[in-house]
Structures are given as C-alpha cells and as structure tokens.
Amino acid sequence: MACSWKIARVHSLLLLSIAGFIILNCVYTEKSKSLKSPFRPVDVLPLLPRQVSWPALTKLNEAQNLLPKFVGAAAATNNSILQWSGSCFYNNTAWLVLHNNSGTEFGGGTLHIKVSNAHSWTCMDLYIFSTPYRVTWDYYFLSREHTLEFESWETQAELEYVKNRGVSIFLLPAGMLGTLRALWEVFPLFSNSEWGENSNLKFLEKHMDTSFEVRPEPWVTNITVDDIHSGDFLVLSKIRGRWGAFETLEKWVTGSYAGHTAVCLRDSEGKLWVAESGHEVDGEDIIAIMPWEEWWEFELTKDDANPQIALLPLHPDQRASFNETAAWEYAKSMSGKPYGYHNLIFSWIDTVNDNFPEPLDAHMVASVMTVWTQMMPAYAGNLWNEALNKRLGTQNLTLPEILVEVERRGSSFGELLAKPEQDNWVYEDGMSASCVAYVFELYKAAGLFGKLSSKIQVTEFTIKDAYSVKFFENDPRRLPKWCDEGDTEQRPFCQIRGKYRMELPGYNTVEPYAHMNEKCESLPTEYYRTPGC
Known part of the structure; x- marks a missing residue:
C-alpha cells in the first residue's frame, strides 16, 4: 500500500512538472514563433512511461483530433x-x-x-x-x-x-501520435461497463455542454399501462456499450438529447403495443410491432446499454385527431422491413457547411465514404449509394461515379448531401424509415400534420426535430400520477426509466410548417437553428 502511494505521488509530481513545462513552452512559443524549439514536450510525452504519459495526453487531445x-x-x-x-x-x-x-x-x-x-x-x-x-x-x-x-x-x-x-x-491536426492519443477519448465509449458509461457521460458533458443529474429513486417507474394511449412517443438515450457509443456520437453531431425512438399503439381490443424501427431479430435490425409487456421487459432486463427512457404523451388535441385505424395500417405495412439505413445520415445533413463539427466537412465525408466502400461495399451501398443516386436522378452509379457526375454537373458533394430526402422514395428493399422517421410517418398517416402532410418530409427529421414538434403534452397537471414519481422537478413528460434526469431542450416548441427541418444548422455546442429552416 505504501509503495503504491509513493508511486502515485511521484506520478503526480511528474505530471505537474510536465504540465508546467508545457505551459511555459506554449507561452514562449506564442511570444516568439519565429524561433524554433529543439523539441516540444508534447512531442516526447509518448516516450515517457504509460502511467505518466497517458493522463497528460488525454487532457491535451480531444475526439475532434481524429477528424482530418x-x-x-x-x-x-x-x-x-x-x-x-x-x-x-x-x-x-x-x-x-x-x-x-x-x-x-x-x-x-x-x-x-x-x-x-x-x-x-x-x-x-x-x-x-x-x-x-x-x-x-x-x-x-x-x-x-x-x-x-x-x-x-x-x-x-x-x-x-x-x-x-x-x-x-x-x-x-494532431499528427500520428496525437491521433492515437485522441483515440483514447473515443475508445472507452464502446465499453459495456461503468467505465464506458462514465466515458459517454463525460464526452457529452464536454462536447455538448450538457449535464447529467442523478434523479431521486425509484429509477424505474411503476407504470399504470391504462394511462398510456395510442400515439404517445417514447424516446430513449443509451449510454454504454456499442449502441451507447453510436448514440453519443449521433447526439454530438445532431444536437439531439436522445438516440432512439418508438411509439405506442392500442388495438381494437385495447391491448397496448409498441411499434419500433430498429428492433433486433437474429442479428438484423428491423421494423417490429410487439406487445408493451415484451418491449418493457426487454428494456428493463435485457438492454445492456442502460437506456434512460421518457414517455412523451400526445397533447389532448392531438390525441383527439389521431386516426388510430390509419396509424395501424401504416405500422403493419412496414412491419418486418429493414431499419431505414438509407436515410439515416441524411436527416442530419441539411446544409453545405453548417452541420459538420470542425474540422469535419463534405470533403471528409466523401473520403470516409470512399474508404468504407472499399472495405465494405455492400454495407456502404446500403447506407448511401442508393440515396445519393436518388438525389442525382440516376440509377446504379457507384460512389466514384457519383462523385465524378457531381463534378461534371458543376455542383459539389456538399450540395448533393444537403438535398432533402423524400418520404415517397422507394429503395431496393422498400420504403426506408429510421426510428424517428418511422414514428413520424405513422403520425402523418394518423393525420397529425393535417393539410401540411404532403409538404413535410419526416425522413428529414432528427430526434431533436421530432421531440421539438408541438404535438405533446404541455401541462404537467394532466400527466398520470405515477409520472416522474418521487422526482422533485416537474416536467411536461414522464421519465419512466433511468438514473439520470433526461433533458430535452426545445421540447414541444415548434409548430409544424411546410418544408420544416430541410435546411437547418446543427453546430455544437449551441445547436442553433434558424426559425423556419
């Protein structure tokens, strides 16, 4: 024990010395850039023992350093x-x-x-x-x-x-060693452990300027199922493991404070079901409709991503206009179809420049796509080739041919990426709907968008766009008694699972309008969107 304490103390002193040397060197460099140092401390930090170098290096480099x-x-x-x-x-x-x-x-x-x-x-x-x-x-x-x-x-x-x-x-920007060091911030996100969970929370706090408050127990709500109605919206935020990592990165680039969605439906006999795009069956993500009990049991006992879950009840006016029969027809028509990978990334990219965290841009997206296409051609084709062809009005062009065709037309790849997805596009495997697009297509079918339905492309919605639409309950007094049971903070929606209090900035604030969410910015950390974009 004494030996360990001494080692820790020596490491702390070394770190303080290195930090001081780095600060002095940086100040000196700023004052006289014309003089070349024989070396910089950050260049030689990787040569020091790992116990000394890694803590310092992880403080000096961030995930953005992975982005060329x-x-x-x-x-x-x-x-x-x-x-x-x-x-x-x-x-x-x-x-x-x-x-x-x-x-x-x-x-x-x-x-x-x-x-x-x-x-x-x-x-x-x-x-x-x-x-x-x-x-x-x-x-x-x-x-x-x-x-x-x-x-x-x-x-x-x-x-x-x-x-x-x-x-x-x-x-x-960080060079070879710096890039490897930056990986140290991203790698833990994928760990299905308490370390991974804490890494995801710290990443979001750092890069989205958010916070995670522990809410009072119980962290799982004792739900009265009779209080849940058709059209009530479910939003999930997963914070550990593979899905937690992907959702963390998705939240960072889109500004969404949740990473997955589903919707509740009651059948003619009053039985409650959950309709979801992204339900895993035999290793494949599909669109599925399952009994509430089955869905809830999975989230409580089998979902190892530690999901935080909120129920967003429809506003009484919206509930009154919700066409349950039409909603079921749409839900059943999509059941069993693949998850909507085709339009997954395009709901995020609405502009040529203002959706990419620095230093990411359309040029880098094209290069990443090129690498993925060479490594996993079938997967890459499913993610973007067919969607890019539709934006060009072409068929069966490969990614290189698409890039050449864009150049031939005098356009840019950034402009191509920003073209709005169309809800009526039919892909090789049918209509494509990501988790949020599926719910809002169902809302369209149920009549919630009214006369605007033909003028809104819900495949352009991010999850933030979805929970911002003014469809949901705005009066906490109308919520079920069990909603947020024991929580000291009253909100207009119900958190039904999770240790951390879910925040949904912009919740229920945007009235539907024609062509909504087709030209919106999403730059961290403010994630400002122009009204009417």
Missing part, C-alpha cells in the same frame, strides 16, 4: 499550386504533375509536396490523400520536397477528375 481537416486539392490544371499551414510545418505547397511513366491506358501522376519551417525538430505532419477511386496516406518528418506516386489512374473518369478537381489533401 481538408486543406485543399492539388490539381493538374493551369499549373495551380496549393498552399497551407500544417500542424508541424508552417509552410507547405503541393502540385500535381500528370505523366505516363507506367505506360498504362490512362497514365499516372506525381503529387509534389514541399514542407518547411517546422515548429520543432521532433514534430511531423500526417496526411490523407484521396480521389473518388482511392485513399492513401503519408507522413512528413523532414523539411524538404516529397513526392507521392500514383502509378496509374483506374479509369478515364478518375483521370478527368484529377485534371479538374485534383487530389484532395487532408491534415490530421
């Missing part, structure tokens, strides 16, 4: 030269020279990259390079001219693309 920053494209036209400042080398230039040294049909090219004026002798810059047909990477440690060879272009289309648009260049 688009610095530009080096093209072969008009002798264009790209210039930028890197993380290590302050002065960088790049240009592309086409040739046919390989004697192939479409020839190849050499990307020249000249780097200079490093801020220290121990730093280096890490880059990713991409065209619609390939992604590669390289790193630069020495101040000189470097080259990256493209032995041969795959098609005439790739040749024409690099002639006009060039090779895209992305900088990993």
